[in-house]
Amino acid sequence: MNIKDLQYYVSLTQLKNFSLVAAQFHVSQPTISAAIRRLETELKTQLLIRANPHLPVALTTTGIQVQRHANQILLEHQLMCQEVAHTTTDQLVIGMPPIIEINYFPRIASQLPQALFSQIQPISQGSLAALKGLKNGQLDLAVLAYLNEFTDTTIQLTTFDTQSFSIVGLKSIFETDFKRHSEPRLPSTAQINH
Secondary structure, eight states, X not given: OOHHHHHHHHHHHHHOOHHHHHHHHTSOHHHHHHHHHHHHHHHTSOOEEOXXXXXOOEEOHHHHHHHHHHHHHHHHHHHHHHHHHHHHTTOEEEEEOHHHHHHTHHHHHTTSOHHHHTTEEEEEOOHHHHHHHHXXXXXXXXXXXXXXOOOOTXXXXXXXXXXXXXXXXXXXXXXXXXXXXXXXXXXXXXXXXX
16 A cells, blocks of 8 residues: 555545645646555445546545545654654654743753753643644653643653642632632642642
8 A cells, every 4th residue: 555645545535626636746637546546446445436527526435434544544654754753863852831841841851961961852832732742743752731631542641740839819819709609710639829
C-alpha cells in the first residue's frame, strides 16, 4: 500500500472532487484516479460511488471504513517521520506552560548535566496545546499542570511532583462573594488560603 495513494484518498474523501485533489497535490486528475483504482484493487472493494462526474464523490460503506483507517495510518506515518527527525537532531523538544517554564523548569534544569541541558528545546505553550503537540509528534515530552482525569492510553503520564496552589484576593471578596454561595464555584482540588 502506498502512503501517497492514501493521502490522495483521504483528500478525496474531504474535497469530494478529483480535480480539486489533483490541484492540491499538483498532479494530474488521472494520477488521482489511478491511485484510487490501486487501492480498490488491493482491498478488493469499491470505495467510491461514481454516478455523475459533475456531482461530489460519495463513499461506499467500505469507503467510509477505509477512510477511518487511512486517517489513522497517515497520522501514524506523520508521527513516525517526526519522531525519527527528532531522534536525528539530538534535541529533546519539551512543551510546557509559561508559568512552569519560568518558575518551575529552571529548578529542574539546574539539576541536569550541562550536556543534557543544551539538548533541551523548551516550547512555551498552554497545557492543552502542549498535550496536542505531544499527540501529533511536534513534542517529545510535555510538562503539564493538568488537573482533569487523564484517560488517553497512547500517552504515558508520570506524576513527578504536586504543588498546592492558593487563590489570593482581598479579604472582603472572600467574605462577601464566597460566603454568599453555599458552594464555592471552584474545582474540588482548589485550596483557599486566607
